[in-house]
Amino acid sequence: MAKKSPLQQVRDEFGSKAELAEKVVSFLDAPEGEDAADFKHRIETMSNAKLLRLYRSNERINKEYGSKAELVEKITKARFAGGNADYQAKLSGFTMPKLLDIAKRFKV
Template sequence: MAKKSPLQRVREEHGSKEELAEKVLGLLEKPEDEWEAEDFDHRIRTLSNRKLLRLWESHQKVQEQYGSKSDLVEKIVKARFPGGNDDYETKISGFTLPKLLDLARRFKV
């Protein structure tokens, strides 16, 4: 069986790109440097199917394996700095979920 394209996966798993974009928008917080909420919404709605799927899957994986983004950040900090490091925790708290998952994989969390 051939591997499905991102478009096929979006249609099969979520119905349409618009529905997936709505789900992803519900998960994301508007960045502080983003001036208008409409610009942020437009930017997310026009992402490629592959990127939308990656964001959705990252969120699902974090929910299943770690509970929340803050729990994941805490585990990464403890793995890298057993005594804790508030500056590092503050820094990585602003990272996206896919980037945090990459860090978790790197530090074997």
């Protein structure tokens, strides 16, 4: 059987793109200086594939690491044995998919 398209996956798992966008908005933080309504609109107009990637990244981080902050801490400890506050602050601003890529690189 052929792989389902992102649209089909969204409809099967969440019912509609709007419902998936609501779930993604709930765990993402709006960037500083961006209005909450503008941020929500930007998320709602993302592609289905991007929304699925963000949602699945969040689920994986919560399941395997507990939270984004815990993942950032583990990556920092893997890279710097004594820790590094500046590096940790920089990692905190990264997207969840990017953090998962970094964790894979450092085998965290």
